[in-house]
Amino acid sequence: MKDYLVKIFNYNHWANELILEEMAKNNVNDEYCTKLISHMLNAQRTWYNRITKVANENNDIWQIHPFEKLSEKNNALTELYVKMLAKTKLSEQNKNMSGEVFFNSLTDILIHVANHGSHHRAQISKRLRELGVTPPKIDYITYVRTFPDFW
Numbered sequence: 001m002k003d004y005l006v007k008i009f010n011y012n013h014w015a016n017e018l019i020l021e022e023m024a025k026n027n028v029n030d031e032y033c034t035k036l037i038s039h040m041l042n043a044q045r046t047w048y049n050r051i052t053k054v055a056n057e058n059n060d061i062w063q064i065h066p067f068e069k070l071s072e073k074n075n076a077l078t079e080l081y082v083k084m085l086a087k088t089k090l091s092e093q094n095k096n097m098s099g100e101v102f103f104n105s106l107t108d109i110l111i112h113v114a115n116h117g118s119h120h121r122a123q124i125s126k127r128l129r130e131l132g133v134t135p136p137k138i139d140y141i142t143y144v145r146t147f148p149d150f151w
Contacts, residue, residue: 001107002085008114009085011143013078016040016117018136019124020071026133029067033127036120038065041073047113048080051088051106081110 016037023033042061049059065073088106125135 005107005110006082006085008110009078009081011140012114012117013074014143014146015121015138016074017071018138019121020067020074022128022133022136023067026128026131028128028131028133030127030131031064033124034067034070035062035064036124037070038063040117040120041065041070041077043116044077044081044113047109048077048084051109052084085110 019033019037022028023030039062042059042063046059046061049055121138125138128135
């Protein structure tokens with residue numbers, strides 16, 4: 001299962017990078033898109049901190065990061081998750097943002113994080129179309145067809 005989760009996080013990274021590349025290539029300077037990408041990465045960091053028991057120091061999940069820093073943050077988060085997966089149990093107790101304690105498997109949490117990214121990438125793709133930009137093909141099946149021998 002860990003190999004599959006690593007694959008999902010690599011897919012997430014790839015899809016985020018394609019969105020960022022398309023925005024840069026088309027000079028898209030849209031606050032809505034940047035806000036959603038920032039939010040995805042902030043939420044990933046929040047979940048990473050919960051899983052690894054790192055204090056969330058002023059982690060505002062809606063903080064907007066400069067566009068030019070988003071790829072760097074995407075790369076760093078993917079690396080953190082892949083390393084964490086190599087040494088973490090797949091069941092953990094976690095707290096939500098209200099401080100309530102829940103028991104969720106790490107698998108369920110990581111699938112939630114990946115789905116959260118897919119949800120917001122769809123919103124960004126819709127916005128790109130509204131701006132006259134054809135969004136990249138970022139479906140999971142496109143990813144596995146692009147890298148068939150990698151897995």
